[in-house]
Amino acid sequence: MTRFVRPLLASVALCGLLSPPAHAELDVARLKQTIEASFESEYPKLDALYKDIHAHPEVAYQEVKTAAKLAAEMRAIGFEVTEHVGKTGLVAIYRNGDGPTIMVRTELDALPMEEKTGLPYASRDKQIWQGRETFVAHSCGHDIHMASWVGTAKTLVGIKDQWHGTLMFIAQPAEEEVTGAKAMIDDGLFTRFPKPDAGFALHDGSGAYGSVTYRVGVGSSNVDGLFIRFVGRGGHGAIPQATIDPVMMASRFVVDVQSVISRKRTRPNSASSLSARSTPAPPATSFPTRPG
Ligand SMILES: [Zn+2]
Numbered sequence: 665m666t667r668f669v670r671p672l673l674a675s676v677a678l679c680g681l682l683s684p685p686a687h688a689e690l691d692v693a694r695l696k697q698t699i700e701a702s703f704e705s706e707y708p709k710l711d712a713l714y715k716d717i718h719a720h721p722e723v724a725y726q727e728v729k730t731a732a733k734l735a736a737e738m739r740a741i742g743f744e745v746t747e748h749v750g751k752t753g754l755v756a757i758y759r760n761g762d763g764p765t766i767m768v769r770t771e772l773d774a775l776p777m778e779e780k781t782g783l784p785y786a787s788r789d790k791q792i793w794q795g796r797e798t799f800v801a802h803s804c805g806h807d808i809h810m811a812s813w814v815g816t817a818k819t820l821v822g823i824k825d826q827w828h829g830t831l832m833f834i835a836q837p838a839e840e841e842v843t844g845a846k847a848m849i850d851d852g853l854f855t856r857f858p859k860p861d862a863g864f865a866l867h868d869g870s871g872a873y874g875s876v877t878y879r880v881g882v883g884s885s886n887v888d889g890l891f892i893r894f895v896g897r898g899g900h901g902a903i904p905q906a907t908i909d910p911v912m913m914a915s916r917f918v919v920d921v922q923s924v925i926s927r928k929r930t931r932p933n934s935a936s937s938l939s940a941r942s943t944p945a946p947p948a949t950s951f952p953t954r955p956g
Contacts, residue, residue, distance in 0.1 A: 695826065702819040713737070714811035715785040721774030721800045721807070723793045724838035727752045730772050730810070734835050737814045741821050743833065746857070750847030754835040755857050758821060763829025767860035770813035771806040771839035779803070804840065805868035812866060832860050842886060892917070 713733070722730050731752050735745045743756035752772060778799035779787045787801045817833050834853065838844030854860075867884070871877055894917070896910030 695823070698823055698826075699819055702822050703815065706815055706818055710811045710815045713814060714807055717810055718783075718802050718807040719785045719787055720789055721787050721802045722772070722789075723776050723791050723798075723800055724773045724841040724844065725751050726791055727772035727774075727837055731835060731837075734770075734772070734810060734814065738817060738833060741814075741818050743817065743831070749834075749853060749856075750837060750844060750849075750851045752837040753844065753848045753851070754833075755848075755853065756817070756831075756833040756835075757857065758817070758831040758833075760824050760830065761828040763827070764861040765830040765832055765858040767832045767834060767863040768813060768816060769834050769836055769863060769865040770809040771804075771844070772810070772835050772837050773806060773840050773844070774800050774802045775804060775840055777801050777803060806839065808868055809866060810835070830858050832858055842888075 717730060717733065720729060722728065731747060731754050735747055735754055735756075738745050738754070738756040741758075743758045745754060745756045747754055749755050754772075774787075776791070776793040776798040779801035787799070789800050790797050791800050792798075793800075813833060813835070817831065820827070820831060834848065836844045836848055838847065869877070892914075894910035894913045895908075896913065897908040899907035
């Protein structure tokens with residue numbers, strides 16, 4: 665988890681919160697030292713929080729205990745927390761004078777699948793999902809994101825004399841079902857609460873260990889589901905030419921549609937994208953296609 669808290673913290677602290685006068689006097693080396701010290705002292709607690717969340721995952725819109733844990737953490741840090749935004753979502757606000765409003769986001773939900781890692785803190789929890797009981801697991805890394813989110817909040821509040829502005833930490837439900845962000849927006853995320861000037865989020869990924877890649881704008885693709893019915897026409901096996909085979913039709917359709925996507929020229933992302941090792945970021949089209 666260590667490699668996630670640091671970049672999120674550094675991004676928010678350096679890119680967003682430092683007001684122009686403070687920025688002019690910014691002592692990056694000292695700030696880094698302060699962040700490192702805070703991180704080291706908080707790490708055991710953050711690690712325990714991560715393991716607790718990992719062991720007790722909850723699927724979309726059932727993240728009740730998870731949200732309550734985060735709400736308690738954020739209140740203890742000094743944030744003003746509003747629960748049940750977009751069903752199970754959270755908005756935590758920390759005001760620290762005039763300055764930009766910076767949003768930092770985590771997800772809350774887990775996946776309906778069995779964990780087979782054998783870890784001492786592996787999930788054995790079950791929930792009802794789509795009408796059936798299923799094991800639940802944090803297989804997408806949202807447990808890491810949540811612990812990093814709390815660690816970022818804690819450290820930023822610890823160095824509040826070095827920045828001015830408003831922190832808007834949000835915890836989004838149902839990221840795996842994609843609908844959670846819209847649920848929060850429909851519930852007044854940007855009308856009931858300050859409208860952010862910038863937003864940060866992180867996601868664990870398939871990059872090399874020890875490297876961090878960042879991107880402005882869209883960072884990964886999304887998945888939508890759709891049902892298409894192919895209607896064929898039955899007939900005698902001796903005269904297949906008189907039938908319409910829906911399996912062939914559907915197979916051809918998949919290949920055709922995929923060809924359109926893979927052969928379509930995409931505009932390169934104009935936004936900057938760097939990694940900690942200065943390796944070039946992959947083009948937008950090469951990002952993994954699974955959700956979140
Ligand atoms: Zn995810």
